[in-house]
Amino acid sequence: MLRRYLRLAVTLLTLTGPLAPLAQAAEVNVMTSGGFTAAYQVLGPKWAQATGNTLHTELGPSMGQAPQAIPNRLARGEPADVVIMVGYALDELIKQGKVRADSRVELADSRIGVAVKDGAPVPDISTEAAFKATLLNARSIGYSDSASGVYIEQQMFKRLGIEAQVKGRAQMIPRIPVASQVAEGKVELGLQQVSELLPVKGAHFVGKIPELLQSVTRFAAGVPTGARHTEEAKALLRYLAAPESQPTVQRTGLDSVSSE
Structure with a gap:
């Protein structure tokens, strides 16, 4: 058990860098759609505890007319450092210049x-x-x-x-x-x-x-162009996609992204 926690600590330090002093801790705003939410709700708090940052999370679908839909939230100017959503919906936001293309991270496949x-x-x-x-x-x-x-x-x-x-x-x-x-x-x-x-x-x-x-849905994530905490957002995404996070991802009913 101790070895497992030590490995997790080493992983987090590798992915995020040294722990941030509390005075410099950031509140990272995350928007996530339903498919990856269960995994995020387990992994997110572990990342926050290890880094000293906090997470503010808004839930909403990847598309559609609902006011809570992630594209509609962004259009209203709601703050977001990370968006987690269906891959092709994320690609549309990248085309529109609302999410940084170089920040896209593959997270999981969903059936x-x-x-x-x-x-x-x-x-x-x-x-x-x-x-x-x-x-x-x-x-x-x-x-x-x-x-x-x-x-x-x-x-x-x-x-x-x-x-x-x-x-x-x-x-x-x-x-x-x-x-x-x-x-x-x-x-x-x-x-x-x-x-x-x-x-x-x-x-x-x-x-x-x-x-x-089946229709397999790819979930991916990215950093909006208006993000205030870009480095923390990228560190969170690296952690969510890391090999060490995959057992949690799989327990929530998702499939890990196959290496191609």
Whole structure:
């Protein structure tokens, strides 16, 4: 146990440099979307404790019309030193000159899963045919307003040939975790990225949808051009992407980025 903590301390010092004196500690403003939030909520405090910095965190989707969406927060001029979000949404902010291109860091890959209410019968989603039947038999289906939900609505239902059959029973759920609606009994079948399903109490994680139907979402992070604490932000991103952080990333339902 002692060796493990010593390795963590060495890792943090390597990634962040010497611990900052408290008088010089920075409050790093972070905006993060749901998919990486569970991992960030574990790793972020460890980084803050080791460096003496503090983290101020705002949650919001990577895209969409909700006021809490990260692009909309930035457009309003809300302070941000780090943004953690879906990779292609981050790329759009880089194109717009709102995030520094040289700051982009790959964090994790996320796959879509299924949840039902605790105590409900567990459906079969083990094959494409079984998953299709489960969707057709569900009284109601919920999916997110972020990357996974856009894929489900615009592509997956069409690929399965059930777009017309589920119309009226399938709905996009903005901003809040889909599994929270499942836990409350408002939606029978919830589809969202695994890392967003797992933390919700009252919902049972069934498993990932069949790989042939998957849409893998890359989560990445960057430093906005208006960041006030650029060096601290870069140090935080190095830590989140470090090999030593990957066990935590994987425990939250994400897949580590494969080395290419």
